[in-house]
Amino acid sequence: MEIVELELDDLTATRMTSDELYLTRSQAERISKGALDGRIGLAVDGALADPHAKHALAVELDALLTGPRMGDKLQPQHSFKTIASCQRAKAGAGTGLSFDRHPPRLMYQAPRGTQDILPEDAPYWTYVEDETRRQARLANYGEIRTPTFEETAVFARGVGAATDIVEKEMYSFDDKGGDSMTLRPEGTAGIVRAYLQRSMSGRPQPVKLFTLLNAFRYDRPQKGRFRAFHQIDFEAIGETDPLVDAELVGLQLRLYEALGLRKLSLQLNSIGDARCRPAYVQRLGDYFRQHLDGLCEDCRRRLETNPLRLLDEKRPECQAVLDGAPHSADHLCDPCRGHFEGWLDHLETAGISYTINPRLVRGLDYYTRSVWEVWPPVQGAQSTVGGGGRYDGLAEQLGGKPTPGVGFASGIERIILELKDQGVAVTPQPAPCVYFVSMDERGKRQSFRLAEMLRAAGISADMAFGDRKIGKQLGAADKSGAQWALILGENELANDSITIKDLRGGSEQRTITQRDLLKVLEHGHGSTE
Numbered sequence: 420m421e422i423v424e425l426e427l428d429d430l431t432a433t434r435m436t437s438d439e440l441y442l443t444r445s446q447a448e449r450i451s452k453g454a455l456d457g458r459i460g461l462a463v464d465g466a467l468a469d470p471h472a473k474h475a476l477a478v479e480l481d482a483l484l485t486g487p488r489m490g491d492k493l494q495p496q497h498s499f500k501t502i503a504s505c506q507r508a509k510a511g512a513g514t515g516l517s518f519d520r521h522p523p524r525l526m527y528q529a530p531r532g533t534q535d536i537l538p539e540d541a542p543y544w545t546y547v548e549d550e551t552r553r554q555a556r557l558a559n560y561g562e563i564r565t566p567t568f569e570e571t572a573v574f575a576r577g578v579g580a581a582t583d584i585v586e587k588e589m590y591s592f593d594d595k596g597g598d599s600m601t602l603r604p605e606g607t608a609g610i611v612r613a614y615l616q617r618s619m620s621g622r623p624q625p626v627k628l629f630t631l632l633n634a635f636r637y638d639r640p641q642k643g644r645f646r647a648f649h650q651i652d653f654e655a656i657g658e659t660d661p662l663v664d665a666e667l668v669g670l671q672l673r674l675y676e677a678l679g680l681r682k683l684s685l686q687l688n689s690i691g692d693a694r695c696r697p698a699y700v701q702r703l704g705d706y707f708r709q710h711l712d713g714l715c716e717d718c719r720r721r722l723e724t725n726p727l728r729l730l731d732e733k734r735p736e737c738q739a740v741l742d743g744a745p746h747s748a749d750h751l752c753d754p755c756r757g758h759f760e761g762w763l764d765h766l767e768t769a770g771i772s773y774t775i776n777p778r779l780v781r782g783l784d785y786y787t788r789s790v791w792e793v794w795p796p797v798q799g800a801q802s803t804v805g806g807g808g809r810y811d812g813l814a815e816q817l818g819g820k821p822t823p824g825v826g827f828a829s830g831i832e833r834i835i836l837e838l839k840d841q842g843v844a845v846t847p848q849p850a851p852c853v854y855f856v857s858m859d860e861r862g863k864r865q866s867f868r869l870a871e872m873l874r875a876a877g878i879s880a881d882m883a884f885g886d887r888k889i890g891k892q893l894g895a896a897d898k899s900g901a902q903w904a905l906i907l908g909e910n911e912l913a914n915d916s917i918t919i920k921d922l923r924g925g926s927e928q929r930t931i932t933q934r935d936l937l938k939v940l941e942h943g944h945g946s947t948e
């Protein structure tokens with residue numbers, strides 16, 4: 420193990436061996452001041468934030484190291500540790516870092532906050548996706564697929580302070596023609612863009628759509644939250660009737676129920692519309708300004724941009740003030756109140772229980788009236804499994820005629836996490852029915868011919884490749900989970916026969932003619948797919 424000590428005051432450090440490593444000033448300052456925030460994704464123990472602490476704890480390294488300005492000599496496998504005994508730099512806040520050298524890493528790794536979904540995990544994905552399609556069919560929602568990227572202006576409409584939050588997290592780039600494009604941070608805006616562009620207002624309203632999408636946000640990765648993530652998205656566009664809001668809530672809850680999730684709770688609220696919300700926001704701001712003493716610095720800052728954002732606040736010290744804040748549902752105009760009451764009434768009709776949560780406002784600026792979230796039984800870092808809302812102002816923001824809309828989205832990663840937490844078992848992909856094991860080149864050729872014949876007949880088949888010994892091949896056959904090993908040895912090849920071995924130990928091994936193979940598998944042995 421090689422140890423390198425860095426004096427962050429020097430900003431550069433030379434390793435005792437040949438490589439050099441560089442930290443930019445801002446990176447060093449962020450570390451030394453402990454101002455380690457989500458932007459570079461560092462997780463630190465509080466001790467590091469205190470310049471006088473004896474022990475400064477783990478820096479989550481890969482974010483730092485994959486940062487764009489970082490010298491390229493450090494690699495993600497190096498685990499950073501601070502050295503407690505290291506001399507503090509004269510500034511007092513500087514701290515020494517060491518890293519252990521691990522075996523050389525692969526040249527390329529998936530970007531931070533992304534994942535590879537491997538075959539063993541894929542059944543969860545198809546399970547969720549299949550059920551989503553089934554529920555969509557049951558309520559007559561048609562599938563739509565929109566581009567992964569759109570003109571940046573589709574997502575960054577520059578109205579409302581809350582949009583900025585999404586904007587800051589967007590993956591935007593100029594394409595070769597010089598136009599600003601953005602990887603979609605969510606599904607709704609692209610779908611409403613498509614609704615307008617494809618003149619879907621000419622169809623019977625509402626137009627009911629769903630999609631399974633990938634989306635992108637440059638956010639601090641955490642359990643169940645990724646920078647490249649996936650969502651289920653349902654939208655009903657062109658109708659104000661609160662019955663649509665109720666249908667979507669019912670669909671969302673039924674989807675979770677059908678997937679096997681239990682003990683979820685529906686939280687909902689109405690946040691009014693362009694007529695009544697400004698007055699409410701004003702009132703809310705006034706209230707908070709009268710109670711600044713009970714608010715943390717963060718809240719006071721957010722108060723200047725968007726008082727609604729304070730309602731999300733989780734810090735205990737701010738709760739007393741928040742508890743006394745005025746509720747949006749108490750300050751709705753008549754049409755909004757009527758809409759809210761209609762929605763609740765329809766939910767009751769469907770036997771859906773709910774909790775009115777006056778603190779629920781949702782993050783995006785285009786929401787109007789109905790907002791809701793579905794919460795898991797155990798509140799973790801992320802409290803919702805999915806949420807939705809009405810967005811009657813969005814089409815207009817996108818340059819279309821005023822068009823009401825309502826929808827919900829649910830993160831697939833989040834759902835799968837919840838399925839695992841709740842111990843919902845998902846059927847793995849079935850193992851192949853048969854696995855061919857053969858002697859030599861001639862046997863291999865024959866097994867390929869037979870495998871293709873079985874596959875064409877709907878029987879799943881796999882076989883050994885390369886040049887392996889029979890014993891090894893049988894081992895692979897067993898590992899594949901196949902029911903039957905089909906063996907082509909010297910004798911079998913000599914007289915056009917094939918030996919069937921039950922890998923699960925249910926029946927005697929026997930040899931049949933190759934001509935009978937399909938018939939035997941279909942009727943005697945083995946199941947067809």
Ligand SMILES: [Zn+2]
Binds near residue numbers: 714
């Ligand atoms: Zn606060």
Ligand SMILES: [Zn+2]
Binds near residue numbers: 696752754756
């Ligand atoms: Zn209103």
